[in-house]
Amino acid sequence: MVTIDDYQGQVTAWCPGCGNFGIIEALKKALVNLKLEPHQVLIVSGIGQASKLPHYMRCNTFNGLHGRILPVATGAKVANQELVVIGVGGDGDNYGEGGNHFLHAIRRNIDITLLVHNNKVYGLTKGQASPTSDLGFVTRVQPQGVISSSFNPLSLAISQDAGFVSRGWSGDIDHLSWLIKQAIQHKGFSLVDTLQPCVTFNKKNTYRWYKERVYKLAEEYDPTDRLAAFERAQEWGDKIPIGIFYRKQKPTFEDQLAALKKGPLFRQKLDPSQLKPLLETLS
Amino acid sequence: MSVDLTLKIGGEAGQGMQTIGYVLSKAFARGGFHLFANQDYMSRIRGGHNFFQIRVKGEPVYALSEEVDILIALDEATVEIHRPELKEKGVIIFDGEHIDISGQPPHLLSVPLERLAREEGGNKLFSNSVAVGAALGVLDYKFDILAGVLKETFGKRGEEIVQNNVKAARAGYDFTRENYKDSQFSPLESGQGNKKMLISGNEALSLGAMAAGCKFIAAYPMTPSTGIITYLAGKAREFGLVAEQAEDEIAAINMAIGASFAGVRAMVATSGGGFSLMVEALGLVGMTETPLVIIEAQRPGPSTGLPTRTAQADLEFVLYASQGEFPRAIFAPATAEDAFWSVVKAFNLAEKYQVPVIIMSDQHLADSYRTCHKFDLTKVKIERGIISDAELTKIKDYRRHRFTPSGVSPRALPSQKGRIVITDSDEHDEDGHLTEDLEMGKKMVQKRLKKIEALATEIEPPQVYPHKNAQIILIGWGSTYGALREAVDILIDQGVDVSLMHFQEIWPFPTQFVTSVLSKAKQSFCIENNATGQLARIIRAETGKQVTGKILKFDGRPFSSQYIITELKKKKG
Numbered sequence: 059m060v061t062i063d064d065y066q067g068q069v070t071a072w073c074p075g076c077g078n079f080g081i082i083e084a085l086k087k088a089l090v091n092l093k094l095e096p097h098q099v100l101i102v103s104g105i106g107q108a109s110k111l112p113h114y115m116r117c118n119t120f121n122g123l124h125g126r127i128l129p130v131a132t133g134a135k136v137a138n139q140e141l142v143v144i145g146v147g148g149d150g151d152n153y154g155e156g157g158n159h160f161l162h163a164i165r166r167n168i169d170i171t172l173l174v175h176n177n178k179v180y181g182l183t184k185g186q187a188s189p190t191s192d193l194g195f196v197t198r199v200q201p202q203g204v205i206s207s208s209f210n211p212l213s214l215a216i217s218q219d220a221g222f223v224s225r226g227w228s229g230d231i232d233h234l235s236w237l238i239k240q241a242i243q244h245k246g247f248s249l250v251d252t253l254q255p256c257v258t259f260n261k262k263n264t265y266r267w268y269k270e271r272v273y274k275l276a277e278e279y280d281p282t283d284r285l286a287a288f289e290r291a292q293e294w295g296d297k298i299p300i301g302i303f304y305r306k307q308k309p310t311f312e313d314q315l316a317a318l319k320k321g322p323l324f325r326q327k328l329d330p331s332q333l334k335p336l337l338e339t340l341s
Numbered sequence: 342m343s344v345d346l347t348l349k350i351g352g353e354a355g356q357g358m359q360t361i362g363y364v365l366s367k368a369f370a371r372g373g374f375h376l377f378a379n380q381d382y383m384s385r386i387r388g389g390h391n392f393f394q395i396r397v398k399g400e401p402v403y404a405l406s407e408e409v410d411i412l413i414a415l416d417e418a419t420v421e422i423h424r425p426e427l428k429e430k431g432v433i434i435f436d437g438e439h440i441d442i443s444g445q446p447p448h449l450l451s452v453p454l455e456r457l458a459r460e461e462g463g464n465k466l467f468s469n470s471v472a473v474g475a476a477l478g479v480l481d482y483k484f485d486i487l488a489g490v491l492k493e494t495f496g497k498r499g500e501e502i503v504q505n506n507v508k509a510a511r512a513g514y515d516f517t518r519e520n521y522k523d524s525q526f527s528p529l530e531s532g533q534g535n536k537k538m539l540i541s542g543n544e545a546l547s548l549g550a551m552a553a554g555c556k557f558i559a560a561y562p563m564t565p566s567t568g569i570i571t572y573l574a575g576k577a578r579e580f581g582l583v584a585e586q587a588e589d590e591i592a593a594i595n596m597a598i599g600a601s602f603a604g605v606r607a608m609v610a611t612s613g614g615g616f617s618l619m620v621e622a623l624g625l626v627g628m629t630e631t632p633l634v635i636i637e638a639q640r641p642g643p644s645t646g647l648p649t650r651t652a653q654a655d656l657e658f659v660l661y662a663s664q665g666e667f668p669r670a671i672f673a674p675a676t677a678e679d680a681f682w683s684v685v686k687a688f689n690l691a692e693k694y695q696v697p698v699i700i701m702s703d704q705h706l707a708d709s710y711r712t713c714h715k716f717d718l719t720k721v722k723i724e725r726g727i728i729s730d731a732e733l734t735k736i737k738d739y740r741r742h743r744f745t746p747s748g749v750s751p752r753a754l755p756s757q758k759g760r761i762v763i764t765d766s767d768e769h770d771e772d773g774h775l776t777e778d779l780e781m782g783k784k785m786v787q788k789r790l791k792k793i794e795a796l797a798t799e800i801e802p803p804q805v806y807p808h809k810n811a812q813i814i815l816i817g818w819g820s821t822y823g824a825l826r827e828a829v830d831i832l833i834d835q836g837v838d839v840s841l842m843h844f845q846e847i848w849p850f851p852t853q854f855v856t857s858v859l860s861k862a863k864q865s866f867c868i869e870n871n872a873t874g875q876l877a878r879i880i881r882a883e884t885g886k887q888v889t890g891k892i893l894k895f896d897g898r899p900f901s902s903q904y905i906i907t908e909l910k911k912k913k914g
Contacts, residue, residue: 068774095758096761097755097756097757097758097759097760097761098756100603100755100756102599105766105767110775112763113763113765113774113775116761117761118755118756118761118762118763119761119762119763119764119765119773120599120602120629120755120764121763121764121765121766121767121775122595122598122625122629122766123595123621123622123625123766126591126592126595126622126625128592129587129591129592129593129594129595129596129599130595130596130598130599130602131599132585132592132596132599133557133559133595133596133597133598133599133600133601133602133603133607134599134600134602134603134755135599135603136557136583136585136596136599136600137556137557137599137600137601137602137603137604137605137607138603138604138754138755138756140756141603141755141756158588158589158592159588159592161588162587162588162592315583316577316578316581317556317577317578317581317582317583318583320581323556323557323581323582323583323600323605324556324603324604324605324754326556326581327554328551328554328556328580328581330552330553330554330718330719330721330723331718331719332580333548333551333552333580333718334718336548336551336576337538337548337715337716337718340538340539340540340544341370341536341537341538341539341715
């Protein structure tokens with residue numbers, strides 16, 4: 059029986075009180091809840107405080123380049139579709155440096171879960187604005203305040219008909235763990251954008267700030283209604299909804315690759331002599 | 342009499358030179374001839390001036406000739422541009438009902454290409470087949486061979502299309518036989534063919550990847566590398582591989598890295614501009630010790646440069662690309678046949694040493710067709726370098742980046758039960774966990790660089806043709822092989838004591854071998870398709886030896902033996 063202890067990793071180097079602690083706990087709980095063993099799971103991360111997460115767990119880990127989580131995760135999933143592949147990184151990783159990959163992962167609908175630690179600020183590089191920082195957010199690089207509008211990952215994902223679009227909050231571990239579980243179980247690309255405070259560099263979007271605003275989508279909320287989902291994704295300010303905004307079952311990338319019909323790609327052997335007919339056509 | 346014929350087909354983009362060229366090439370190969378064919382095209386879909394040229398010989402042919410025997414002119418520009426290349430006995434085939442050319446027979450052969458196409462095939466689209474028929478009529482070549490090739494080429498489009506093409510070709514052929522009475526050409530007797538393949542560099546690289554068991558290729562289209570993913574995508578279903586067109590080159594290489602990490606042989610193909618985008622991930626390959634094969638098909642740069650032309654100006658870039666220091670291997674196949682085997686070897690070395698292996702192609706190699714013997718697939722050996730489940734269970738505490746005497750750590754795959762695989766783009770410890778322990782960092786650098794020792798022993802020294810003891814050594818790498826080899830043959834016939842030292846595997850650099858060859862020579866000349874002599878610089882850096890001179894060509898076109906000989910005579914004094 060797999061337990062939380064099986065996922066116990068190294069000692070963290072996160073600031074005390076960091077939102078990452080809630081996220082890692084929620085993730086471990088979700089994996090144990092799904093009875094997944096560490097060797098069945100691959101976490102692909104990028105660069106940033108969030109992307110250090112797999113080192114503080116214990117499972118297969120590819121901690122790659124800043125912004126390149128999704129391409130590495132895509133390649134790994136294509137090579138071995140039996141692996142549960144989870145991308146982990148921050149808002150800079152996924153919405154800044156890796157923005158283009160985010161668009162195309164939605165299009166491909168590959169069966170991976172993307173867990174974005176969204177603290178609306180750059181932590182590792184010490185406090186610059188991120189793509190999700192609020193307008194007017196003042197930093198040493200943006201001394202007059204942010205003048206570019208805040209990126210809304212949920213409305214973008216819903217607009218592109220992504221199959222699983224959700225938002226969690228690191229202050230509610232049980233809810234977040236449930237969300238992550240739902241996301242992993244969803245066949246296709248799933249987004250869990252997770253709000254978290256940065257206790258060191260974001261003095262605006264604090265624990266308290268979120269606590270006063272975050273609410274769960276009601277049980278009656280219908281996540282299959284795309285227009286309603288899009289509308290709900292615009293809600294930000296006094297009230298901030300969390301939960302599954304939108305879901306839709308669509309064929310996955312892997313489902314459509316002929317080569318994967320015969321099982322995981324990495325197990326398939328190729329006998330060079332099979333190429334004989336091709337050489338014939340050239341002569 | 343030995344056969345050495347050059348045919349050139351010229352016209353605007355969109356007129357189908359490539360189809361004519363390919364059909365003619367195939368017809369010659371079927372008749373038992375050796376040939377080398379390439380295309381020269383502009384970066385546009387319609388208009389401009391493009392040509393396809395074929396050199397046909399009785400013995401193996403490695404390069405093009407600058408002199409033309411038969412020029413098929415689909416437009417007037419072709420005549421203007423290429424008439425000076427025509428040999429004394431040469432002939433221009435053109436449609437006199439549409440193109441006005443002045444001159445005298447027997448050098449001009451007007452064939453009503455469009456009219457015959459309409460009469461026989463029912464559509465002027467068949468005029469290319471009329472032209473092919475006319476060219477082979479000039480040579481009195483066996484028509485049945487051509488009919489067979491047309492049938493194969495157009496078979497997929499249905500019997501009617503095949504028949505119309507054959508009829509059109511026949512009309513062109515018969516027209517020439519009747520009207521071209523003063524032919525200066527002796528009949529071209531076909532012999533036993535069928536054993537040889539006609540293959541382009543891109544096809545050979547693709548087939549090499551398939552033979553090596555490559556299961557995943559990701560690429561963003563970029564001339565002249567696009568043919569590789571195109572070929573592999575066409576075979577994906579049948580041969581069980583995945584060819585993904587990525588959103589950009591950054592995604593392409595990171596996908597391939599992910600696939601390789603998870604256990605399949607993976608590859609990317611691009612040109613210099615795309616490789617520029619891949620450089621960060623090249624370092625990721627070095628750091629995470631994930632095997633990867635990269636094909637870099639060069640074209641003139643910098644920046645977008647000349648998209649459809651050839652160059653060898655990325656060697657130093659590829660050699661030094663990425664921050665930090667880590668081992669890599671660089672190959673530069675000389676011919677299509679060589680290209681096939683270089684990919685097979687590249688995959689083995691990449692996995693055995695957990696390093697990136699970069700294959701330097703270029704537009705000339707990628708797009709040229711050459712006849713060669715059918716690849717012996719029984720000679721394809723695959724060395725994965727992945728530890729089996731049984732071996733893995735014997736290892737108590739598996740560490741992905743464990744220190745070993747060779748520097749090569751045991752490679753397990755994520756998913757092998759009871760073990761986990763961890764790696765990091767940050768400096769890491771043996772487990773693969775991020776570290777800022779500087780002593781550990783230093784040992785990891787040493788561990789990775791240690792792999793070079795054994796990797797270097799796998800590198801094939803440059804080919805020396807015909808022998809090591811010549812007074813003059815010509816030095817080249819990659820696709821210039823054919824022109825250089827032919828130049829050496831001609832020079833030796835002229836009494837010059839010269840040999841060729843040609844690199845097909847450049848890095849790790851075969852220092853000892855090169856030093857010994859250059860020590861014996863009186864003069865040495867580096868011949869490269871770039872403006873500064875990049876290999877010459879690497880030779881100097883690695884051996885301390887300065888070449889006597891350099892013959893450099895950077896006009897986007899490949900070398901010919903004639904060009905090399907003329908330039909050499911100016912330099913060697």
